[in-house]
Amino acid sequence: MALDLLLESIATGLLIGGFYAALSVGLTISFGLIDIANVAHPAFIILGAYFALALSQTFGIDPIIAGLLLVAPFYVIGNALYLFYSNTFERRGESSLAGLVLFFGLLILLEVGMATQFGVGLKALYSAYGSVAVSFGPLLLPLRFVYSFVAGVAAVIALELFLSRTFRGRAIRAVAQDAQAVSLMGAKPETIRLIAMGVSIATAGLAGGLVLAVGPISPYQDRLLIGRVFAVVVLGGSGSVVGALLGGIVLGISENIATIYLGAGWSLAVSAVILLLVLALRPSGILRR
C-alpha cells in the first residue's frame, strides 16, 4: 500500500518533470546561452496561459494546441524584448545588474497587467481530460500530466535538434562561448541573440498552454514557478536543454516525495533546497561534461 503510493508519486513526479522541463527550456536558453537573466520568464508563461485560455474558449480548442498556436507570436515578442534590451542595456555594457532590474520591472508590469485585465481570481478551463486518469499497470496517472509530459519532452527534443543540427542553433551555442569569433564566421552576434531570445519566449507560449492544461491559473502564479524554473535550469546545467529535462524530472519526483513524507506545504521549499545545494556542491549542474 505505502509502496504503491510511493511508486505512484514517483511516476507522477516524472510526468510533472516533463512539464517543468517545458517551463524551463526557454530560460536555459536565455539565461544559459545568451546571458540574459530573464526573471520575467515565468510571467510570460502565465501570460501565455491567459492567451491560451482565450483561444481555447473562443475556438473550442485544446489548451495544448492553443499553446502551440502561441509559439509564433511569442517568438516575435521575444525578438522585440531582445531589441529593447540590447538597445538600452546590452549596448551600454550594463547588461547584468541593470538588465536584471529591467526584467524584474517587466515581471511586475506583466503581473499587474494580467491582474487588471483578467482579474485576480483563479480561472480554469474544463477540458475533456481535465480530471481523467489513465491506468498504467497498478498506477493511476492523471491524463493532463501525461499530455503535458509528452509535450514537454517533444519540446526538449525539438530544441535539442535545433541547437545541435542547424546552423543557427549551433551559432546560438557558439555565441555563448565567443561572440567575436562568431562574427568571424560570418554571423552577426546580435542577430543570433535575437533568434535565441525569440526561441526562448516562444517556449513560454507553449508552456502557457501546458500550465492551463494542468490546472487553474492566476495572475501571480509566476511566483510559484520562478524558484522551480531556476532550480531546474541550474540543476540541468545552464544552457543545456536535455539537462533541463533531467532537472525537471529530479525536481518533480523530489517534490512529490517531499509531499508524501513531509506534507504538501514543503513541496515549494524543495526547489529552493535543490537550488542552494546544486550551487554549493555542483555549480555546473548534473550533466557536467
Place this chain on the structure above:
Amino acid sequence: MASNQSVLSIENLQAGYGGVRVLHGVSMTVKERSVTVLLGTNGNGKSTLLKCLAGLVTPDAGSAKLSDDGAGVELAGMHPYEIVEAGVSLVPDGRRLFPLLTVEENLLMGAFKKSARKRHKENLKSMGELFPVLRERKGQLAGTLSGGEQQMLAIARALMSNPKLLLIDEPSLGLAPIVITKLMSTIKELRDKYGLTILMTEQNLPQAAKIADWGYIMVHGKIVFAGDAQQIHDNELVRRYYLVG
C-alpha cells in the same frame, strides 16, 4: 605560383585603440596565389593590421581594397560578418575555437554564410582529406585538442567559408618546431593545390621564410622592409632584426 594580380591593396592604413595609434600609415599588397608573410616582433601591430582587415578594429584612415575581378571592395569600416561574406577569412590570434563544440561543429560554424552552407558537405570532406586528424576526431570537443590540432582546426574552420583570401595570425605560436614545420607545409599546400591567397603574420622568420613568396617587416606600426623570398633571405636588415644566419 604567385601571379602578378593583387588580391589585396592596403594603402596608408592607420589604426589604434582609443587614443593610442598603433598603425602609422601601413601600405602593402598581397598578390594572388601567394603566401605573404608579415614579420615583426611582439607589439609592433601585426595583429592589429589583420584585425583591421577582418573588421574587428575600425581603421582611422586609409584603405584596404579587396580586388574582386576588377571591382574593388573596400574592407576598411565593414563589419566582420560582411567581410566574411566578401571572401576574407581570419584565423585569429589564439585560434578562438568554440571549446564546447565538437570539431565537426566548429567546422560547420565556419560554413555559416549562405553560399558556404550549400557546400558544407563537400567542404567537410575536403577538410577531412587535408587534415585527416580532424576527421578522426570529429566528435571530440575542440577544447580538448592539442595545440597543433587546434591550429589546424582553426585554419580548416576558416577555409569552410571558401575564402579568396585567408588571413592567419601567428600560426606557429606555442607549437613545437616539428609541428610548425608540418603546419607550414600545409599552408604551402593551400597555395599550391588549392590556389589560395594567404597573408600571415609570424615572428618565426626561419620557418615562415621557407614558404613565403613575399615578406614585409613591421616595426612600430610601420612597414620598414618589403621584398620577395630571396630578398628576405639576403637582406641585412632582416638578418640583424632576427639575428639569423
